[in-house]
Every structure is written in C-alpha cells, then in structure tokens.
Amino acid sequence: MRDLPLPPAPIALLAELTHRCPLSCPYCSNPLEMVAREGELDTATWARVFAEAADLGVLQLHLSGGEPVARRDLPELVEAARQAGLYVNLITSGIGLTEARLDALEAAGLDHVQLSLQGVRSGIADRIGGYKSGFDRKLEVAKSITARGLPLTLNAVMHRQNLDDLAETISFAVELGARRIEIACVQFYGWALTNRAALLPTREQVEMAKRTVAQAVQTYRGRLAIDFVPPDYYADFPKACMGGWGSTGLNVTPDGTVLPCHAAATIPHLEFQRVTEAPLAEIWQHGPAFQAFRGHDWMQEPCRSCARRDIDHGGCRCQAMALTGDASATDPVCRYSPQRPAVDALLAEIPEAEALPEFTYRR
Amino acid sequence: MTDTLLTAKSDPFVRLPRGVRLHHDRVRDMPVLLGPERALMLDEIGLAILTEIGQGLKMSVLIERLAERYDAPRAEISGDVIGFIEDLQVQRLVDYADA
Numbered sequence: 422m423r424d425l426p427l428p429p430a431p432i433a434l435l436a437e438l439t440h441r442c443p444l445s446c447p448y449c450s451n452p453l454e455m456v457a458r459e460g461e462l463d464t465a466t467w468a469r470v471f472a473e474a475a476d477l478g479v480l481q482l483h484l485s486g487g488e489p490v491a492r493r494d495l496p497e498l499v500e501a502a503r504q505a506g507l508y509v510n511l512i513t514s515g516i517g518l519t520e521a522r523l524d525a526l527e528a529a530g531l532d533h534v535q536l537s538l539q540g541v542r543s544g545i546a547d548r549i550g551g552y553k554s555g556f557d558r559k560l561e562v563a564k565s566i567t568a569r570g571l572p573l574t575l576n577a578v579m580h581r582q583n584l585d586d587l588a589e590t591i592s593f594a595v596e597l598g599a600r601r602i603e604i605a606c607v608q609f610y611g612w613a614l615t616n617r618a619a620l621l622p623t624r625e626q627v628e629m630a631k632r633t634v635a636q637a638v639q640t641y642r643g644r645l646a647i648d649f650v651p652p653d654y655y656a657d658f659p660k661a662c663m664g665g666w667g668s669t670g671l672n673v674t675p676d677g678t679v680l681p682c683h684a685a686a687t688i689p690h691l692e693f694q695r696v697t698e699a700p701l702a703e704i705w706q707h708g709p710a711f712q713a714f715r716g717h718d719w720m721q722e723p724c725r726s727c728a729r730r731d732i733d734h735g736g737c738r739c740q741a742m743a744l745t746g747d748a749s750a751t752d753p754v755c756r757y758s759p760q761r762p763a764v765d766a767l768l769a770e771i772p773e774a775e776a777l778p779e780f781t782y783r784r
Numbered sequence: 785m786t787d788t789l790l791t792a793k794s795d796p797f798v799r800l801p802r803g804v805r806l807h808h809d810r811v812r813d814m815p816v817l818l819g820p821e822r823a824l825m826l827d828e829i830g831l832a833i834l835t836e837i838g839q840g841l842k843m844s845v846l847i848e849r850l851a852e853r854y855d856a857p858r859a860e861i862s863g864d865v866i867g868f869i870e871d872l873q874v875q876r877l878v879d880y881a882d883a
C-alpha cells in the first residue's frame with residue numbers, strides 16, 4: 422500500500438467545551454453517552470489545543486458544546502484563542518449569558534456569536550428546548566448582543582414541528598438585527614435519529630421552505646445573509662462531506678477526543694486519539710480515523726467509478742453508517758445507491774400530524 | 785463624472801463591519817478575510833481593495849484611489865471594484881453606512 426500525500430491544512434476547529442447544557446433538545450448533536458464535568462479538559466489544555474490548531478493552519482474556532490457558557494473559564498479560553506490568532510465564534514443557546522459574562526467575553530476579544538433558535542415563539546421554543554422561559558431569556562440576550570454591535574448569526578434548527586414558521590423565523594432574524602441566519606434542517610444522527618419520526622419534515626414542507634428561502638433571499642438582499650441546508654433525505658444526491666472526509670476541519674470533544682466530524686463517533690470501528698496522547702498535527706495527518714475515508718481507496722461501487730465522486734465524496738459516512746450499517750457504503754440518499762429504496766420507505770411512512778410520537782429529550 | 789455606475793445615491797460609504805478583519809495566514813502564507821463562518825483567501829487585487837477601505841470611505845473615493853495606484857482608467861476598473869464590494873456586502877462582510 423502506498424502512502425497518501427499529506428492532507429491539506431484544516432480551516433476550522435469545533436471545540437465542544439462541555440456536554441453540559443440547560444436545554445435538552447431532542448435533536449442534540451451530542452452523543453448518547455456524554456462526558457461528565459470531571460472528564461472535561463482544563464483551561465491550559467484547551468489553550469494548548471488552540472495554539473496547536475493555529476500552527477496547523479486553522480483559522481476559525483467554534484466554541485460549542487453542550488452549552489459553552491457553562492464553562493466558567495470561557496473568557497480565558499476566548500482570550501487564549503485570540504492570542505493564537507484564531508477567529509473566535511461562540512455557538513450558544515444564550516442561556517447563562519448575563520451582561521457581566523458578555524462584558525467579559527467582549528473584553529476577551531470574542532468575534533462573533535451564533536445563537537441557536539429552537540422556535541420563533543416561546544411556546545414552541547420552550548417545548549423543543551425542554552426549558553421553561555428559555556425563549557424570553559434568549560430574546561434578551563439577542564438584543565444585548567446586537568446593541569453591543571457584536572455580529573450575530575441566528576442558527577435556526579428546523580424540522581417537522583417548526584418548518585411551517587420559516588418565513589416568520591427569517592423576519593425575526595431581520596428584526597433582531599442579525600447579520601446572518603443559518604437555516605439548518607435537522608440531520609439524523611444520535612438523538613435526532615432516536616426522534617426521527619417526530620422530526621422528519623414532509624415533502625410539502627420542504628418544497629414550501631425552498632420557495633420561502635428563495636423569496637427571502639430577494640427580499641432581504643444586502644440586509645441578511647441566508648444559508649440554507651435542506652433536509653437531504655428528499656434530495657437526489659447526498660450532501661458533500663465538507664470537501665471530503667478529513668479535509669477541512671476537526672472536532673474536539675469535551676474530553677479531548679479528536680473527531681473528523683461531530684457524528685464520527687457513531688462509526689463503531691474507527692479509532693480515535695486524544696489531544697492528551699498525541700500532537701494535533703500528528704492526529705490530523707496520520708490519525709487512523711482521519712485516514713479512514715480520505716481519497717478514493719475506501720470507496721465501493723457505485724461511488725468508486727462515479728463521475729461525481731470528487732463532488733460529493735460519496736456523501737456522508739455517518740449517514741451511510743446510520744442507514745445501511747456500513748460506513749463505507751454509498752450514502753443511501755443517492756439515487757444510484759442500491760439502498761435508496763430504504764430512504765424512500767422512510768419518507769412513505771411519515772406519520773400524520775396527529776400521530777407524531779412524543780420526543781425523547783436529550784438527557 | 786464619467787462613471788454611469790455611480791450616482792450620488794448609490795455612492796455608499798463602504799467599511800468593514802465589526803467581526804470582519806484582514807488576517808495574514810502564516811501557514812498558507814496568504815492574506816485572508818475572516819468573518820462569521822467565512823475565511824476568504826484573497827488575491828493581490830482583493831487585498832488591495834480591502835486594505836484601501838481602512839476605516840471606511842466612499843465607493844467613488846475607493847475607485848479613485850485604486851485607479852491611481854494601478855494607473856488604470858477609472859471606467860475600466862469601477863465595474864470590477866463595485867462588483868467585488870457588492871458581492872461582499874450581500875454576504876454582510878462589508879457594510880454600507882452613512883459616513
């Protein structure tokens with residue numbers, strides 16, 4: 422076997438500082454088995470990871486969780502990241518972001534805040550987040566962020582139970598003074614997979630959402646930048662795995678495990694390393710989990726000989742795992758996949774509105 | 785003014801908003817524009833335009849300065865400069881503001 426050439430430098434690091442969170446969204450991207458507070462990396466180790474990431478070529482740091490604000494040392498972490506030369510983005514539900522904490526984060530050099538939105542009104546938002554009066558608190562935080570002049574992106578997580586509010590959600594972002602909105606339809610791994618029947622939108626909803634977005638892009642041109650990730654079960658081809666597996670970013674979990682993407686731990690045979698065991702550069706360049714799906718050698722047919730193989734890289738490995746049980750299979754969303762009928766069967770079985778199952782909340 | 789693309793009304797004050805900054809990527813050894821969820825690798829012209837913006841200036845002044853710097857006719861470069869800036873403004877990486 423020949424050695425693969427060294428991978429290009431990564432651009433982004435997603436640091437899951439903690440799995441702790443006051444909310445319990447039924448689509449949370451955290452694993453079913455979460456890291457306890459005692460297992461979290463300390464301040465100095467995170468600071469070292471940020472410096473190593475910058476040396477490796479990372480430009481963007483996303484501080485995420487869980488709820489990163491649950492880390493008392495968050496301002497120190499922001500400062501360390503800025504010192505390393507990184508662009509620092511905070512991904513938060515806003516719960517726990519008091520004025521004093523915002524002051525400290527601003528002083529530490531925080532560049533941007535990405536506020537997650539569970540729903541556009543208190544009823545739905547608090548039901549999805551499983552947290553009473555969460556919406557009202559979030560609204561206060563959002564106003565404070567824009568009043569400070571900190572750039573704000575709303576991250577609206579959409580699914581069966583709130584996709585009909587999409588137009589209202591976009592105008593809400595404009596009224597708040599957000600510069601961007603990310604409309605992210607739930608992707609089905611982990612908790613979201615558990616709750617798929619309650620979350621998977623209908624075809625009519627998806628068609629409507631596409632029209633709503635197209636209209637809003639025109640209406641709010643120059644005022645709001647809109648990013649839209651439609652649900653891929655309805656697509657003909659799979660979503661590209663971020664420029665290819667192990668090609669653009671890394672994920673570090675609360676205990677320092679380095680993953681090629683946030684869902685990678687759902688692939689059972691992959692071998693992950695921790696930042697406490699090896700340098701980040703070594704893990705990125707040679708780590709077995711990162712090497713697993715680089716290039717084309719791992720591909721099966723129909724991907725291996727497909728003209729699109731460098732466009733979508735065979736789709737999502739975690740989705741192939743979740744839906745076919747084989748992480749090297751063609752993403753079954755693909756029309757060329759022999760397993761596509763399984764996806765169509767799922768779409769044909771979507772429950773009626775009255776028959777939606779209860780959520781299993783993240784615990 | 786020979787420039788039909790710029791009228792008094794559409795001669796906005798151009799500036800980089802908070803949270804958007806120029807950065808030298810020392811690993812790739814190239815200039816980049818960093819903003820929310822964006823890292824745009826810049827070529828020489830892109831860097832020249834964004835550097836010229838500095839604390840902010842009118843689009844017409846920006847074009848003027850670039851025309852001088854590259855010794856090129858205004859009319860020839862204005863379309864490209866406006867296109868470049870508009871593209872960034874739509875992404876909210878550049879702001880149009882009152883001076």
Ligand code: SF4
Pocket residue numbers: 442443444445446448449450451486487488514537783
């Ligand atoms: S998805 Fe919800 S529960 Fe999970 S970390 Fe984000 S806010 Fe917390």
Ligand code: SF4
Pocket residue numbers: 658659723724725727728729730731733734735736751752755756757758
């Ligand atoms: S066969 Fe594979 S490479 Fe071709 S379009 Fe489908 S997923 Fe992409």
